[in-house]
Amino acid sequence: MPPAASQTINRLRELVQTPSVSSPSPAWDQGNRQVVDILANWLADLGFSIDIQAVNDDGSKANLIATLGSGPGGLVLAGHTDTVPFDEGLWNSNPLDLTERDNRLYGLGSTDMKGFFPLVLAAAESFRHIELKQPLIVLATADEESSMNGAKALAAAGKPKARAAIIGEPTGLTPIRMHKGIMMEAVRVVGHSGHSSNPDLGNSALDGMHAVLTELLTFRDELKTRHRNPAFEVDFPTLNLGCIHGGDSPNRICGQTELHFDLRMVPGVSNDTLREQIRQRLNTLGDALALDISLHSLIDGAEAFEQPADCELVKIAERLTGHSALAVAFATEAPFMQKLGMEAIVMGPGSIDQAHQPDEYLELEQIGPCITLLEQFIRHYCL
Numbered sequence: 207m208p209p210a211a212s213q214t215i216n217r218l219r220e221l222v223q224t225p226s227v228s229s230p231s232p233a234w235d236q237g238n239r240q241v242v243d244i245l246a247n248w249l250a251d252l253g254f255s256i257d258i259q260a261v262n263d264d265g266s267k268a269n270l271i272a273t274l275g276s277g278p279g280g281l282v283l284a285g286h287t288d289t290v291p292f293d294e295g296l297w298n299s300n301p302l303d304l305t306e307r308d309n310r311l312y313g314l315g316s317t318d319m320k321g322f323f324p325l326v327l328a329a330a331e332s333f334r335h336i337e338l339k340q341p342l343i344v345l346a347t348a349d350e351e352s353s354m355n356g357a358k359a360l361a362a363a364g365k366p367k368a369r370a371a372i373i374g375e376p377t378g379l380t381p382i383r384m385h386k387g388i389m390m391e392a393v394r395v396v397g398h399s400g401h402s403s404n405p406d407l408g409n410s411a412l413d414g415m416h417a418v419l420t421e422l423l424t425f426r427d428e429l430k431t432r433h434r435n436p437a438f439e440v441d442f443p444t445l446n447l448g449c450i451h452g453g454d455s456p457n458r459i460c461g462q463t464e465l466h467f468d469l470r471m472v473p474g475v476s477n478d479t480l481r482e483q484i485r486q487r488l489n490t491l492g493d494a495l496a497l498d499i500s501l502h503s504l505i506d507g508a509e510a511f512e513q514p515a516d517c518e519l520v521k522i523a524e525r526l527t528g529h530s531a532l533a534v535a536f537a538t539e540a541p542f543m544q545k546l547g548m549e550a551i552v553m554g555p556g557s558i559d560q561a562h563q564p565d566e567y568l569e570l571e572q573i574g575p576c577i578t579l580l581e582q583f584i585r586h587y588c589l
């Protein structure tokens with residue numbers, strides 16, 4: 207194996223050996239600062255200027271913005287530094303070490319998505335003695351797998367700025383220009399409990415929930431009719447009734463019940479607009495039934511994403527990869543990059559099928575082509 211390739215693998219080993227789980231569960235949640243510091247050192251050695259942005263109070267969670275060259279325009283190569291939690295017992299090797307077998311590199315985050323960074327480093331290395339006309343920016347974020355707090359901190363700070371951004375999530379090096387949004391919501395129905403022998407002694411929250419379910423299924427049908435998008439494998443918005451809790455006894459009128467659902471919208475309608483439409487329908491129902499029916503967000507959610515097919519970045523990506531840009535079923539930080547004024551695509555090594563799984567791996571054969579591709583993008587945007 208050539209020395210450059212072994213350096214790339216050694217770098218990935220160091221990143222995998224540095225745990226950076228992010229999770230809404232405090233038992234799992236860790237900082238990403240050590241990963242950021244390792245990347246910052248490597249990039250500083252290549253001549254990048256380093257900006258570390260704290261994402262929480264003690265700085266144990268942070269974003270890295272590393273810049274080579276200066277001026278307007280330029281290219282952002284972006285990835286998240288955190289991983290999801292893992293089931294160590296289900297792995298065939300240590301998830302927090304890098305194991306090479308069958309032409310694959312196994313380890314937590316090998317494909318989602320610590321593996322992207324050593325390849326970015328290898329591509330950037332080719333330009334260390336060349337003066338860039340527009341900047342190359344390496345962006346490494348915190349908490350993508352949990353709260354998206356890293357991306358939110360960037361949005362609040364209004365940086366980085368460039369012409370284009372590539373988010374290196376695993377797509378098998380196919381350019382992606384669309385994904386659905388995700389929202390997870392709760393509907394709470396509050397009525398009055400009472401003795402079940404006489405309906406007038408209360409106002410049943412469960413009867414009200416029956417009306418809520420009917421209303422949501424009607425809304426789901428309307429979304430499906432109005433918002434088809436053939437780019438997606440599931441070519442319509444989905445609304446899943448996930449769980450329901452309420453009541454306590456067959457002989458009591460139910461006083462309170464709560465439903466949780468998720469909604470995955472195709473590009474074109476924001477989560478806020480959808481929430482407002484649902485809220486209006488629920489208000490109408492609540493007034494008619496004299497029940498307190500309210501909508502609550504369980505997570506901040508992720509917006510749907512679409513980068514127009516005819517923009518410069520998509521066209522170049524299609525030319526360089528030989529693949530037309532597609533849609534995927536997972537959400538990313540791409541909408542945040544767009545809001546900062548950049549054209550954005552998702553394109554990186556490895557497969558999402560291996561992400562969030564025991565025995566996650568990156569195929570060795572993805573490494574060379576990915577580095578070459580990134581060099582071509584840097585040449586286009588920065589020289």
Ligand SMILES: [Zn+2]
Binds near residue numbers: 286318319350
């Ligand atoms: Zn990811």
